[in-house]
Amino acid sequence: MHFWWGDERFVEKSSEERNERQAREALLDHLPVPPENIHPFPASDEIPDIDEAARVYAAELEAFAPEGQTFPKFDITFLGVGPDGHIASLFPDRAGIRETEATVIAERESPKPPPLRLSLTRPVLNASDRIWLVLSGSDKASALGLALAGASYTEVPVAGAKGRKRTVFFVDKDAAVDVPENLIAPSY
Template sequence: MADSSGEKRVVITSDATALADSVAERFLTRLAKKSASRDVHVALTGGVSGAAVLSAAAAHAPEHTIDWTRVHFWWSDERFVRRLHPERNERQGREALLDSLPGAQVHAAPASDEGLDLDEAAQAYAAELARYGTADQPGWPTFDISFLGVGPDGHIASLFPDRPEILVTDAAVVALRDSPKPPLQRLTFTRPVINSSQRVWLVLSGTDKASALGLALAGASYASVPAAGAKGTKRTVFFVDQDAAAQVPPELIDQDY
């Protein structure tokens, strides 16, 4: 199928296990290609789907030649808890994959036990992003891939429906003190950061995600369905299993990607 930046496409696999394996293989193949000549920036996500992809990547990584010293990992959102808290996305990512990678550059958001309050932590993570900005995009690096999970309510990162954070355009990172999903305190990339990524890959599995996926593909308001507003500058792909694909229009399915 012809490439058309901004168009949303859907790739369907049989089940959650096959989904994680498929996305991991695509991810590693792209990293091997890009890291051969330059630095690569990746935004990770937490949750079940994010952890499953990273675990699958760990299993397949030895099959690929990747210069991990050129790969920078970030998180599009983080729970503001202590550094070793089991719910912290960083901990899940390190245990699933990152701690096994030689020389990978991991840019973790500040934790609650490191002496910063929530607003200071948001400012610190934004400052770290800006260190890797460019003349054209000074506030943050250009992400080659941004992974996103999608909640049953359509949220991405910690951008939840009908809340002010999804509308912020003048900051790279914002703080939440009253997240509708625990823990209450979180940090999240804003929509401009996510949408400046070359490729946005949304990973969904399970019947409880079918409605959110259908609304995102149907062009719902991103203020009410944040997943509907996620898009990459080159590609926007929803990787889903059969259970999540119940409401996918046939014309959006792109099994060739």
């Protein structure tokens, strides 16, 4: 089993803001996973140039890709969703959400601090067999409603998250407050 990141804040390796640090403390440090199977994005104190860091991560993706491909096939991609509907570091109405050629982008002006981030692109995320999205809290209700209503993914990036086999929204009651009953799975 390999672990990859969908995005990362481009800060120092030891920063408490890094997704890698949080994932290691909450999960990865407690699993018997070989270190070479964990693929975090480069930190700003490892590769100071964000464009070079994006190239390095793209090369690592390609090294694990099937022959002729530029990134590996992901079984499950687990993404949080922001109140504005962003996924990974793909924000509404920004160039990153429209990128279709690159596998990794450098986001320099994130509307959510810190401003420098690295992110997989939508085509890479959507090549996943399954995409699991988590939305919690009333501030996510609008993003969920717009995604389920078929909003444009450039305006509400979560609306463009589509797993090849399945896409699942994990939501709490506050986020799902306005979801029509016919859109809720009957087993729940």
